[in-house]
Amino acid sequence: MSEKLLVLDNIRMSFGAIEALKGISFSIGKGEVVALLGDNGAGKSTLVKIISGGQKATSGRMIFEGQEYQANTPAEAKAAGIETVYQDLSLCTNVDVVGNFFMGREITRKIAGIPFLDERAMEEITGKALANAGTRIPSLRGKVEHLSGGQRQAIELNRFVHWGGKLILLDEPFAALGVEQTRRGLEMIRHVANQGIGVVIITHIMQQAFQVADRIVVIRQGVVAGDVECSKTNADAVIGMITGQTLAGAGAASN
Template identity: 85%
Template sequence: MREPLLVLDNIRKNYGAIEALKGVSFSIGKGEVVALLGDNGAGKSTLVKIISGGLEPTSGRMIFEGQDYVARSPAEAKAAHIETVYQDLSLCTNVDVVANFFMGRELTRRVMGIPFLDERAMEAVVAKALANAGTRIPSLRTKVEHLSGGQRQAIELNRFVHWGGKLVLLDEPFAALGVEQTRRGLDMIRQVADQGIGVIIITHIMQQAFQVADRIVVIRQGVVAGDVERSKTSPDAVIEMITGQNLAGAGAAGGMGAVESPA
């Protein structure tokens, strides 16, 4: 068993009378890749927002690196080194690669007390970080709108790793990518996880989940309907958990730990 990074314990979220989450519990270890699956409206995005800031759970608690954790805003989550990489939502395409890499954390030089952007120092840092990760981008002064989807994702992930990220949530990371770019993206996720970073991937595409995840967590109707190791399950079994045809994997609300795959 890996050292747990984030533990969710009986997380509930009500919107008025509607229960979006009815007690979700699971955990993710350091360097582990978890695929979070579930049908539309199952509560995935609510869960993501609770973890990455922006929504507070109605009840239940989260333990991150052994300490109680609540993120009232994305900034708080970020301070705890938890971040979501949304498809095309985390980059400003109207500025260049360097500006995006340092978004909100710009290096400055003070001249008479006034902070000025230290462009040269920032560019050097970005060049080094991207080179270490083996990402090649023609010019760091190119506006991001001129870059491909794969390059954008590489920037986002490298940025996350560079700033000491510990847990990253990827929301439909390959929705708009081609075959080759997706393959490189999956490699990159593996590489990120190997550095001890926890990765949660939210996806609809079963094949991708099985390609990269160590464990598969299925959310259905606001509860964990299945929490299985990839090696012990099959796409068909997971689909049954998602649609609820077979309830063998549907642990009780609050159930924790791996559940055996349905026969």
């Protein structure tokens, strides 16, 4: 296997008396696509939030590129090179497409020491990035609230492809997409992984996981119930791991 990008070591997360994560350990390699599967409430989204700086783990260690890693805010995770696409979309619908594409990292020009938005440069880059991904949006200057759910999700996906980074977390990124857009989205994921970027994708759709992932990690009731390479398992075995019918059956578990 390729070099380790992110190693999770015994991550625990408690909300009061409820233990959402009971010691999660697995790793993601450079250029590897890991599909994170599990039933509703298994703790997948919580795990994503811990990696992306949205929440702090109760205990446990993360090692990112060989160094101890801990993000207190999403800004810190971004600075480290970790991008996240959330399940509920992270767009400001009251702002136009360009503004959303550059949210938090606007291009500026300094005039008398004061940073001003460089709208033209940003519009150009946004237009190119969307065109490259084959996303058609009527007006880059139109507010996002006028766009359809699929167009919004496409903007989010294109945003992460454009900004790249080192590791990308996708929390059910295709929930609002049509067939064609989903196919293109899966292609995009392969494309970024080929550049050596690690990808973690949460999905409920088994077919998608097998289409795009190198490895499947199943979380069940806050623990890793299975960690197998896609080529060495099949959908039935994975479903068994998700529902808890089989535990081993499909290859070595994480420990």
